[in-house]
Amino acid sequence: MKRILSSVTDGKGFDIGLVVLPLGFLFVMSGLPLVYNVVMSFQEVDMFSLGSFVRPFVGFRNYVDLFSQPETRPILFNTALFVVASIAGQFAIGFGLALFFWTNFPGASWLRGLFLVSWVMPGLVVGAIWNWILSGDFGVLNFLLRETGVIDGNIFWRSDPNYSLWAVIIANIWLGTSFNMILLSVGLSGIPKDLYEAAELDGANALQRFWTITLPMMRSTIGAIIALGLIFTLQQFDLFAGITSGGPNNSSNVTQYWAWDLSFRQYDFAKGATISVIMIVFVMLASVVYVRSTRHEVRG
Amino acid sequence: MSLQIELNGVNKFYGAFHALKDIHLAIEEGTFVALVGPSGCGKSTLLRSLAGLEKISTGEMKIAGALMNNVPPRKRDVAMVFQSYALYPHMTVEENLTYSLRIRGVKKAEARKAAEEVAATTGLSHLMKRYPRELSGGQRQRVAMSRAIIRHPKAFLFDEPLSNLDAALRVHMRKEIRALHDRLNATSVYVTHDQIEAMTMADHVVVMRDGIIEQQGRPLDLYDRPANKFVAGFIGSPAMNFIPAIVAEDGAHIVLDFGKTEAKLAIGSRLSPGTSLTAGIRPEHIKIVAEGQGAFDVPVGIVESTGSATFITSATQPELTIVETGRGGAKSGDIIGLAIDLAQLHLFDTATGRRIEPQSGRVGIEPPRHLHLAGHAN
Numbered sequence: 001m002k003r004i005l006s007s008v009t010d011g012k013g014f015d016i017g018l019v020v021l022p023l024g025f026l027f028v029m030s031g032l033p034l035v036y037n038v039v040m041s042f043q044e045v046d047m048f049s050l051g052s053f054v055r056p057f058v059g060f061r062n063y064v065d066l067f068s069q070p071e072t073r074p075i076l077f078n079t080a081l082f083v084v085a086s087i088a089g090q091f092a093i094g095f096g097l098a099l100f101f102w103t104n105f106p107g108a109s110w111l112r113g114l115f116l117v118s119w120v121m122p123g124l125v126v127g128a129i130w131n132w133i134l135s136g137d138f139g140v141l142n143f144l145l146r147e148t149g150v151i152d153g154n155i156f157w158r159s160d161p162n163y164s165l166w167a168v169i170i171a172n173i174w175l176g177t178s179f180n181m182i183l184l185s186v187g188l189s190g191i192p193k194d195l196y197e198a199a200e201l202d203g204a205n206a207l208q209r210f211w212t213i214t215l216p217m218m219r220s221t222i223g224a225i226i227a228l229g230l231i232f233t234l235q236q237f238d239l240f241a242g243i244t245s246g247g248p249n250n251s252s253n254v255t256q257y258w259a260w261d262l263s264f265r266q267y268d269f270a271k272g273a274t275i276s277v278i279m280i281v282f283v284m285l286a287s288v289v290y291v292r293s294t295r296h297e298v299r300g
Numbered sequence: 301m302s303l304q305i306e307l308n309g310v311n312k313f314y315g316a317f318h319a320l321k322d323i324h325l326a327i328e329e330g331t332f333v334a335l336v337g338p339s340g341c342g343k344s345t346l347l348r349s350l351a352g353l354e355k356i357s358t359g360e361m362k363i364a365g366a367l368m369n370n371v372p373p374r375k376r377d378v379a380m381v382f383q384s385y386a387l388y389p390h391m392t393v394e395e396n397l398t399y400s401l402r403i404r405g406v407k408k409a410e411a412r413k414a415a416e417e418v419a420a421t422t423g424l425s426h427l428m429k430r431y432p433r434e435l436s437g438g439q440r441q442r443v444a445m446s447r448a449i450i451r452h453p454k455a456f457l458f459d460e461p462l463s464n465l466d467a468a469l470r471v472h473m474r475k476e477i478r479a480l481h482d483r484l485n486a487t488s489v490y491v492t493h494d495q496i497e498a499m500t501m502a503d504h505v506v507v508m509r510d511g512i513i514e515q516q517g518r519p520l521d522l523y524d525r526p527a528n529k530f531v532a533g534f535i536g537s538p539a540m541n542f543i544p545a546i547v548a549e550d551g552a553h554i555v556l557d558f559g560k561t562e563a564k565l566a567i568g569s570r571l572s573p574g575t576s577l578t579a580g581i582r583p584e585h586i587k588i589v590a591e592g593q594g595a596f597d598v599p600v601g602i603v604e605s606t607g608s609a610t611f612i613t614s615a616t617q618p619e620l621t622i623v624e625t626g627r628g629g630a631k632s633g634d635i636i637g638l639a640i641d642l643a644q645l646h647l648f649d650t651a652t653g654r655r656i657e658p659q660s661g662r663v664g665i666e667p668p669r670h671l672h673l674a675g676h677a678n
Binding site: 198200204 | 351352353372373374375376378379380382384386388389390399400403404447451
């Protein structure tokens with residue numbers, strides 16, 4: 001006993017403790033629920049069997065049932081569209097802003113800090129604000145588009161099935177852009193200035209410097225941001241709850257919202273778990289990309 | 301020989317800070333010029349202005365006869381070797397070398413051939429597929445130089461390229477850079493804070509301080525006839541001894557002031573009596589003789605020997621450093637006589653620090669030699 005105690009104060013035991021504690025925490029708080037979720041997707045679960053762990057095993061029936069439902073395909077497609085459009089928008093605008101602030105004009109860092117406001121706002125609040133902005137009758141977005149002549153009549157962003165998903169995408173781009181910008185700014189400032197000077201003397205113009213120095217030097221940052229963006233957009237729940245609730249008629253429904261809806265509104269826990277398992281696969285892929293791109297950072 | 305680089309009245313301001321003050325410089329084609337001075341003297345600013353990385357505020361800058369004031373760096377056709385080397389970390393050695401060619405749209409096979417030729421001369425052939433992070437400091441240095449060579453630029457600019465290498469490698473690369481310069485018949489501007497690098501490598505040394513060119517000329521001219529006290533103290537190692545002095549009544553002697561004691565020294569020329577000045581004598585120009593046999597006697601303070609040379613510091617105020625080749629017999633506490641070659645005695649005005657030229661070359665003082673035609677002493 002004394003030896004164990006002294007090893008904790010000496011070093012080796014302490015090192016092991018440092019590893020075991022967080023691992024244990026992760027296992028209990030994330031690992032077990034994850035495993036439980038996977039197990040549930042292979043069981044028949046209803047309100048009455050919810051309390052016990054031993055439930056009838058049904059094999060892949062939940063999966064087969066899920067894919068035979070008519071709304072599954074549109075919802076999967078919505079999810080893909082939501083993820084791709086959100087990441088593309090967040091990344092493009094974020095990179096543009098990062099490059100803009102990189103020129104370091106007077107007040108640049110102050111203004112950049114201000115942009116973070118959108119990142120610290122709770123998703124539900126952002127959703128409520130965008131509800132007003134996107135409102136069909138008195139929304140400020142419609143007003144702007146009308147006054148600039150882009151549209152003739154009002155668009156009912158949240159209730160028109162053609163626009164409802166885009167309403168959430170617009171809000172999500174607004175929410176995630178500043179995070180992209182900050183990470184990309186950090187990546188940009190990590191590129192040594194003398195590389196640009198060397199490239200300039202080697203005859204490269206601004207565009208050539210961007211393609212041959214900035215982009216390749218940012219490869220790991222960009223990989224990490226895309227991976228994080230994929231994880232964050234697949235997690236995005238608040239905006240759907242705040243703006244469209246997945247409607248109308250599932251036109252803006254995505255898997256993460258649908259999983260919650262199935263489990264906790266329709267009490268079909270097995271289906272909810274099944275959708276979650278499918279999402280786990282995608283998130284796992286994203287995290288592999290993330291880990292790989294942060295490990296292979298280019299250093300001079 | 302034509303002028304490759306010309307600076308006329310170049311000034312550079314950073315806000316209120318005057319970084320370069322009225323710089324005049326004329327560099328002939330094929331010359332190796334060293335810009336040397338303590339940190340913050342403006343030598344790097346001057347080099348970066350030549351590259352176009354800094355914009356000069358006023359004055360005229362020409363490279364190969366063309367006015368460069370508003371020409372962007374990529375159109376100046378000069379190559380720079382950075383202190384940090386600034387190799388592109390995401391490119392192999394070969395890609396680093398061919399970068400400038402690829403930017404110019406040179407065909408791949410052609411660029412590759414050029415890279416191989418340069419790499420063969422700099423000993424990089426076997427490293428072409430490596431990334432900069434897989435190279436040693438000396439190899440990176442070679443890549444940085446090869447990247448400059450491959451372009452056949454109008455001028456090479458070196459920004460303290462050896463300061464990140466260890467001492468032995470530095471001495472080796474010094475010779476290599478100079479040999480390369482000779483082989484390419486290039487025009488090089490080399491910034492360093494190390495006067496030994498400047499003295500050994502350059503044809504023409506420019507000593508700078510506080511944004512001013514203090515003196516420029518051939519290395520040995522600077523050593524033999526420093527224009528002022530700053531240059532005298534900066535060039536040469538160990539540094540020159542400075543002793544406050546006053547011209548004696550007869551005008552032909554100066555009285556060296558060692559605080560408690562004084563020493564009278566003939567200067568072999570005539571100066572107005574009572575003038576206060578600073579006498580400068582290099583440690584290697586003082587000879588140790590028996591007590592009473594030299595110009596004056598001093599007590600010995602510290603004796604240090606490196607084996608090949610002995611450094612003797614006198615127990616006077618100010619201290620005198622004397623370098624003797626071989627192993628001298630002087631011991632701490634001895635009284636020794638010092639013989640001073642008047643030809644090697646330098647006199648500086650105490651107030652301005654400027655060199656005082658003795659009237660007409662009389663006893664032992666050689667007449668002023670003409671400095672390098674490319675520059676004139678300040």
